[in-house]
Amino acid sequence: MKKTFLCIALAVATLSAHAQAPRSNSADNLRMVAPSDVWLMPSDAILTEWKTLSESFQEEDADLPENMMQRYEDIMEQYPVLEDLYSGKCSWYCGGEVQRVTASSHLKAQGKFNYLPKNAHDFSHESVWAEGVAGQGVGEWVEYEFAGACPRVTGVKILPGHVKTKAAWEANSRPHRLKMYYNGKPVCILDVQDARGLQFFDLEKYGPFGYHDADKPAWRLRFEIVDVYPGSKYQDTVISELEFEGIDVH
Numbered sequence: 001m002k003k004t005f006l007c008i009a010l011a012v013a014t015l016s017a018h019a020q021a022p023r024s025n026s027a028d029n030l031r032m033v034a035p036s037d038v039w040l041m042p043s044d045a046i047l048t049e050w051k052t053l054s055e056s057f058q059e060e061d062a063d064l065p066e067n068m069m070q071r072y073e074d075i076m077e078q079y080p081v082l083e084d085l086y087s088g089k090c091s092w093y094c095g096g097e098v099q100r101v102t103a104s105s106h107l108k109a110q111g112k113f114n115y116l117p118k119n120a121h122d123f124s125h126e127s128v129w130a131e132g133v134a135g136q137g138v139g140e141w142v143e144y145e146f147a148g149a150c151p152r153v154t155g156v157k158i159l160p161g162h163v164k165t166k167a168a169w170e171a172n173s174r175p176h177r178l179k180m181y182y183n184g185k186p187v188c189i190l191d192v193q194d195a196r197g198l199q200f201f202d203l204e205k206y207g208p209f210g211y212h213d214a215d216k217p218a219w220r221l222r223f224e225i226v227d228v229y230p231g232s233k234y235q236d237t238v239i240s241e242l243e244f245e246g247i248d249v250h
């Protein structure tokens with residue numbers, strides 16, 4: 001009789017332990033990380049002016065007036081987002097490299113525009129990855145693969161939405177929460193602000209990610225859409241750029 005009671009008590013205890021066990025794959029049990037900094041894009045007018053100046057510099061035999069050079073430098077200085085994306089200053093990328101960008105889906109090309117995953121890591125704010133399923137793409141993901149020898153990653157910077165113009169940004173959906181995985185294991189949730197700008201996520205305490213060891217295999221960081229800010233015109237969720245910061249460089 002006593003033994004039966006003990007068995008029932010143990011069974012109940014086991015059941016309740018299962019009921020309360022943390023759901024390791026659930027978004028609810030992962031820490032939310034807010035951006036440590038957000039650098040907003042300039043207005044469309046400034047962006048257009050900056051692009052014209054930038055393209056002039058790339059033309060062969062460019063001999064630009066001093067005032068154009070000065071204006072370009074002034075814009076870069078005034079908008080650190082452009083400086084960060086385009087100045088070519090020292091960064092994790094001096095040694096770090098992404099080998100491959102893949103995604104669970106992408107939107108079909110429309111005219112001359114495509115929405116391939118590599119667009120989320122081509123160092124251009126104008127090209128984008130857009131998920132390609134019906135609805136707003138909750139559960140869709142983009143994944144980055146790095147070689148074993150690659151310097152380690154300690155941070156992520158994201159340009160959420162279609163930041164090329166204000167209208168495109170408002171029309172398309174933007175990621176709100178991104179679940180980040182390291183080699184298939186959930187790490188944290190990036191709580192992206194609904195702001196048209198470069199958002200920095202310091203992940204030092206969750207990492208570093210990677211090995212910086214040529215004898216180790218390739219490794220992966222995945223970003224899965226958990227929640228979105230709905231676009232005013234389209235449901236497609238878009239990321240213009242997702243880049244990395246880290247260590248083992250210089």
Ligand SMILES: [Ca+2]
Pocket residue numbers: 119120121122123124125126127128240241
């Ligand atoms: Ca891009």
